[in-house]
Amino acid sequence: MDLNIDNLLVIKIAGVEIWITETIFNTWLIMLLLVALAVVARIKLRRFKEVPTGFQNVIEAAVELFDNFAVDTLGEKLSYIAPWFFMVFSFILSSAWLSIFGMRAPTADWVTTFALALATFILMIFMGFKHRRGNYLQSLFEPHPIFFPLNLIGELAKPVSLSFRLFGNMLSGTIILTLYYALTPRFVQFGIPALLHGFFDILIGSLQTYIFVIVSLMYIKSAAE
Amino acid sequence: MYTMIVFSAQALPEGRVFGLDTQTLIGIGIQLLNGIILAVALGFILYKPVKEFMQRRTERIRSKINEADAAMAKANELIAEYERKIKEINKERLAILEAANLEVAEERKRILDEARKEADEIRKRALEKIAEDKKHLEKETRLYIIEVASLMAQKYIAQSMDAETQERLFEEALAQLEAAQWQN
Amino acid sequence: MLDSLAIAIGMVHIAAAIALLNGVTTTFGQAKIAAQAIESIARQPEAADSIRTAMFIGLALAETSGIYGLLIAIIMLFANPLVGTLVKLIESTL
Numbered sequence: 001m002d003l004n005i006d007n008l009l010v011i012k013i014a015g016v017e018i019w020i021t022e023t024i025f026n027t028w029l030i031m032l033l034l035v036a037l038a039v040v041a042r043i044k045l046r047r048f049k050e051v052p053t054g055f056q057n058v059i060e061a062a063v064e065l066f067d068n069f070a071v072d073t074l075g076e077k078l079s080y081i082a083p084w085f086f087m088v089f090s091f092i093l094s095s096a097w098l099s100i101f102g103m104r105a106p107t108a109d110w111v112t113t114f115a116l117a118l119a120t121f122i123l124m125i126f127m128g129f130k131h132r133r134g135n136y137l138q139s140l141f142e143p144h145p146i147f148f149p150l151n152l153i154g155e156l157a158k159p160v161s162l163s164f165r166l167f168g169n170m171l172s173g174t175i176i177l178t179l180y181y182a183l184t185p186r187f188v189q190f191g192i193p194a195l196l197h198g199f200f201d202i203l204i205g206s207l208q209t210y211i212f213v214i215v216s217l218m219y220i221k222s223a224a225e
Numbered sequence: 226m227y228t229m230i231v232f233s234a235q236a237l238p239e240g241r242v243f244g245l246d247t248q249t250l251i252g253i254g255i256q257l258l259n260g261i262i263l264a265v266a267l268g269f270i271l272y273k274p275v276k277e278f279m280q281r282r283t284e285r286i287r288s289k290i291n292e293a294d295a296a297m298a299k300a301n302e303l304i305a306e307y308e309r310k311i312k313e314i315n316k317e318r319l320a321i322l323e324a325a326n327l328e329v330a331e332e333r334k335r336i337l338d339e340a341r342k343e344a345d346e347i348r349k350r351a352l353e354k355i356a357e358d359k360k361h362l363e364k365e366t367r368l369y370i371i372e373v374a375s376l377m378a379q380k381y382i383a384q385s386m387d388a389e390t391q392e393r394l395f396e397e398a399l400a401q402l403e404a405a406q407w408q409n
Numbered sequence: 410m411l412d413s414l415a416i417a418i419g420m421v422h423i424a425a426a427i428a429l430l431n432g433v434t435t436t437f438g439q440a441k442i443a444a445q446a447i448e449s450i451a452r453q454p455e456a457a458d459s460i461r462t463a464m465f466i467g468l469a470l471a472e473t474s475g476i477y478g479l480l481i482a483i484i485m486l487f488a489n490p491l492v493g494t495l496v497k498l499i500e501s502t503l
Contacts, residue, residue: 003487004240019238019248024255031263038271045274063275083268091263106256110243115256161473168476171242171483211469218466242487 003178005109023109030094030106062090073217078131078224081123088116089213092166096205099174100197105205108170110163117163120216124158128223136223158219162212169208173200367402374398410499417495425482435475442467 009020041059066089070082092107099105106112128136140151177196181189378394446464450457 003242005242006240007238010238016251017248018251018255021240021252024252024259027256027259031259031266034263035266035270038267042270042274045278059271059275060279063272064279067276083272084264086272087260087264087267090267091260109252111249111252112256115253115260118253119257119260161476164476164480165469165472168479168483172479207465211465214462214466215469243483244488 003175005104021109021111022104023106023112026095026098026103027106027112029103030091030098034090034094070217073214074221075225078127078221081127081220084119084123085213085217088119088216089209092116092209092212093206096170096201096209099170099177099201099205104174105170105201107166108174110167113163113167113170114159116166116212117159117216120162120219121159123216124220124223127220131224162215162219165215166208166212169204173204176200371402410502414492414495414499417492421485421489421492425485428478428481428485431478432475435472435478438471439468442471 006022007019008022008025011018011020041055044055044059063086066086067079067082070085071079074082095106095112099108125136132139140155141148142151177193177200180193180196378391378398442464446460446467449460453460
């Protein structure tokens with residue numbers, strides 16, 4: 001039974017120890033896969049036809065679906081941050097699918113989910129100041145200055161709840177699958193886990209991806225408008 | 226897969242599920258950097274070109290549809306013009322036909338009139354001739370009758386009458402003839 | 410001394426189980442959201458898409474408290490500062 005995120009390598013840069021964990025390694029793996037896919041798509045883009053077929057269809061459907069989703073949620077004016085959330089979407093989804101192959105999903109580590117949620121938080125503040133300027137700060141003192149601490153805690157809780165929601169869901173899937181593999185005899189470890197993987201990785205993973213992205217977009221939209 | 230690396234690296238700190246220390250902060254930084262790199266890569270390699278490609282295609286298709294619409298409108302205009310021309314031609318044809326009909330009718334009328342006039346003249350002439358002939362004949366007949374009557378009267382008078390009666394009778398007959406001529 | 414460590418670890422596990430008990434209320438709330446959403450969709454099938462989106466967001470937000478419970482349980486099991494302090498204390502006395 002091994003729930004821990006293993007450390008693969010320790011690098012020392014200027015006296016600071018940096019642990020290259022399983023999470024970071026798997027993140028690089030996913031990055032490599034996604035960038036390779038993107039490069040293949042880019043090379044094929046030159047030979048994209050007017051009438052899409054096969055691979056072109058998949059790429060176009062993914063980009064267009066996400067673009068429509070972002071524009072519907074954010075509105076045309078704010079949709080220029082869509083590429084970041086396209087990355088978030090594809091990264092969380094592929095990391096959920098990575099755990100099908102028995103590897104630890106990067107999103108089952110709080111480090112990854114908090115990094116993504118922190119990015120959402122920074123984007124939220126940035127967009128709030130960019131589009132509303134002083135009104136954004138003022139909205140923290142509404143309806144009365146007395147509510148300021150409450151509003152501040154509410155704002156600060158946003159990235160925390162966002163990151164822990166994704167982390168909790170992915171980790172619970174990981175814990176249950178690890179327990180299953182650790183506690184059952186070897187002869188039931190073929191076939192049956194496919195159902196568990198299907199539920200915890202594909203279903204919950206896709207749902208949590210959608211929820212993470214749409215809740216992030218909602219936070220940003222409510223801050224910017 | 227990882228065993229090679231794990232074995233090669235000695236004295237690794239033990240793994241964990243969740244912790245709050247410097248390493249977590251460093252990990253967050255690394256993951257944030259990874260995310261930014263991935264976002265930039267995906268955005269510039271995949272998202273933007275595909276979006277631009279699809280936008281261009283949309284515009285192209287839209288312009289094509291517009292062109293087709295314009296061509297359709299042009300064709301419709303041409304059809305309308307031709308229809309108008311055909312209508313005009315029909316109208317003209319009708320006008321020409323009517324004018325021709327009118328002319329023909331006039332011509333006919335004129336010809337008929339002329340013919341009638343001529344016929345009238347011919348008739349009139351004939352009638353005149355007949356009347357002349359009749360008059361002539363009457364005159365001849367009267368002269369003849371007068372001759373015959375005078376001959377008969379000569380003969381009769383010569384046989385049975387005296388001179389006085391003869392003269393009376395002659396007068397009477399002359400008067401009668403004159404009256405008859407008047408009646409005619 | 411080891412007895413106190415055993416007691417502490419046992420108490421931590423019980424506390425984690427209690428922290429996870431809020432899953433009951435979370436599930437109850439989520440069930441209520443889903444039931445209401447299904448009722449709304451049945452009443453207005455044409456608004457199904459927007460209701461479904463709102464339902465997912467509502468489910469996610471209602472899940473937050475359950476996730477906090479899970480977080481507390483995880484911290485107590487895997488990153489408990491009190492157990493670490495106790496271990497250090499025992500090591501120093503031994």
